[in-house]
Ligand SMILES: Nc1nc2c(c(=O)[nH]1)N(C=O)[C@@H](CNc1ccc(C(=O)N[C@@H](CCC(=O)O)C(=O)O)cc1)CN2
């Protein structure tokens with residue numbers, strides 16, 4: 332099995348090499364793929380605000396269209412506790428004040444918390460994933476801990492510019508698999 336650290340490095344580099352225009356195009360394509368999903372059962376959608384400089388998928392395309400076309404869906408953003416690597420979840424309204432934390436992550440300043448059990452669909456940032464839905468993040472376990480608190484029927488959806496890694500990634504009992512992963516040209520189901 333490939334080494335987790337090596338795979339993280341490889342995918343972080345792969346992302347850094349993409350031209351910003353291409354990233355924007357792919358982020359738009361990913362948003363388009365996202366809206367092919369059936370959102371009828373979704374009331375709380377957990378999303379992420381892209382970290383400046385890490386070339387993450389720009390989820391703002393999804394967020395903006397949710398506000399325009401799905402006013403019944405409430406957007407939720409994570410707020411990181413850097414001391415214990417846990418996440419809290421805060422409602423992201425159009426007028427919510429956002430602030431940057433010590434790691435350059437944009438978060439709501441407000442404290443309108445939502446318990447993990449309420450969340451119906453989670454869009455998950457990742458570096459790499461494989462054809463079984465195993466996922467590698469930045470390695471702090473934030474999302475593994477969070478997903479373990481979610482309802483079993485909550486949809487766990489990764490977002491990636493790339494197709495799944497051919498080699499099965501290292502994983503253990505604590506890793507929670509993705510149900511699907513949206514890429515610019517298709518959604519992979521696991
Ligand atoms: N947009 C976005 N928001 C997110 C995440 C994410 O992956 N993307 N997270 C997903 O987990 C959580 C934050 N997790 C993070 C984990 C590591 C680093 C990071 O940059 N770590 C530095 C070292 C920081 C330090 O130890 O001082 C590094 O890896 O170089 C950032 C965010 C919650 N919010």
Ligand SMILES: Nc1ncnc2c1ncn2[C@@H]1O[C@H](COP(=O)(O)OP(=O)(O)OP(=O)(O)O)[C@@H](O)[C@H]1O
Pocket residue numbers: 466467468469470471472473474475476479505506
């Ligand atoms: N449910 C959990 N409860 C407590 N610790 C956990 C849990 N899940 C994972 N961890 C711990 O978090 C650390 C990082 O896990 P891992 O390498 O799987 O991170 P990752 O999946 O890359 O990161 P992330 O989940 O933040 O995207 C490991 O030490 C792991 O044991």
